[in-house]
Amino acid sequence: xxxxxxxxxxxxxxxxxxxxxxxxxxxxxxxxxxxxxxxxxxxxxxxxxxxxxxxxxxxxxxxxxxxxxxxxxxxxxxxxxxxxxxxxxxxxxxxxxxxxxxxxxxxxxxx
Amino acid sequence: xxxxxxxxxxxxxxxxxxxxxxxxxxxxxxxxxxxxxxxxxxxxxxxxxxxxxxxxxxxxxxxxxxxxxxxxxxxxxxxxxxxxxxxxxxxxxxxxxxxxxxxxxxxxxxxxxxxxx
Numbered sequence: 034x035x036x037x038x039x040x041x042x043x044x045x046x047x048x049x050x051x052x053x054x055x056x057x058x059x060x061x062x063x064x065x066x067x068x069x070x071x072x073x074x075x076x077x078x079x080x081x082x083x084x085x086x087x088x089x090x091x092x093x094x095x096x097x098x099x100x101x102x103x104x105x106x107x108x109x110x111x112x113x114x115x116x117x118x119x120x121x122x123x124x125x126x127x128x129x130x131x132x133x134x135x136x137x138x139x140x141x142x143x144x
Numbered sequence: 145x146x147x148x149x150x151x152x153x154x155x156x157x158x159x160x161x162x163x164x165x166x167x168x169x170x171x172x173x174x175x176x177x178x179x180x181x182x183x184x185x186x187x188x189x190x191x192x193x194x195x196x197x198x199x200x201x202x203x204x205x206x207x208x209x210x211x212x213x214x215x216x217x218x219x220x221x222x223x224x225x226x227x228x229x230x231x232x233x234x235x236x237x238x239x240x241x242x243x244x245x246x247x248x249x250x251x252x253x254x255x256x257x258x259x260x261x
Contacts, residue, residue: 066249075150075237075254076188121187130176130241132250134188 039122039135047143052109054138056122057102064125065098066132067107069118076121079107114144147171148240150253157228158261165223165256167238173218174240178250179211182235194221228260 039056046052056065064083068076082089082098082105089096095108109116119139123132147170157163167177175196180188192213193201200213210232212224221240225232235257239250 068252073235073255073257076239076252078249078251081249129193130250131178131190131193132239133190134180136187 039120039138041138042136043139043141045141045143046112048112048114050112050142052112052116052140052142054107054120054122054140056105056107056135058105058122058124058133058135059103060124060126062100062124062126065096065105066123066125067094067096067105068121068123068134070121070137071118079120109140112140112142114142116140117142146242146251148238148251148253150236150238150256152256153254154257154259156259156261159229160227162224162226163228163258165225165236165238165258167221167223167240167253169219169240169242169251172240172242172251174221175218175243176241177215177221178239178241179213179221179223180237180239182237182255184235188237191223225258228258230260233258233260 066081067079070076080091080096082096093110098105119137121137122135149168151166177194179191181191182188190203191206194213194215196215196218202208210226215221235255237255239252241250
């Protein structure tokens with residue numbers, strides 16, 4: 034079963050704008066990860082944040098994690114047309130290695 | 145590094161036939177591999193956890209006799225869709241866990257698109 038939900042389901046912005054995607058989950062986690070998937074392709078790992086971390090940066094990406102609210106957000110700053118893709122959060126359990134994926138947000142960045 | 149391949153990248157087959165999909169970790173060993181299925185415009189659904197040298201662990205609702213998983217070596221896991229039907233048409237993605245102590249990152253293959261006619 035799917036762990037959580039993401040919102041918005043779809044997001045359309047202009048190049049240069051920031052994009053924010055949110056993810057909520059239901060159970061205790063060890064870590065939360067964000068992935069990107071271009072249409073019909075495999076997944077690209079973007080960033081991992083552990084349950085004892087609150088914020089993490091990687092280039093134009095900023096991820097926050099609020100374990101009390103069981104939620105995370107992914108911010109892409111200064112978006113580019115090449116950022117157009119689907120973005121998924123995935124939560125990792127402590128001892129199984131399994132990843133449970135959220136429903137995903139489809140981002141369109143217009144040039 | 146950390147490259148995972150899948151073969152084939154796409155396959156079209158007739159209803160009733162069996163299809164084998166390979167997942168290989170090219171530059172690392174993976175004691176655990178995972179198989180996911182993704183329907184169009186939907187998220188990835190975990191199907192099973194494949195452990196080298198032992199039986200796979202299937203998620204609830206996934207038929208183990210229909211989706212045969214073999215993890216024969218530390219670099220290869222195979223998924224066989226037996227007696228495929230049109231409803232099995234989907235995008236199948238594997239991932240490999242290098243089992244490193246300080247990371248929970250999995251590495252994903254590029255996926256295999258299965259179309260059953």
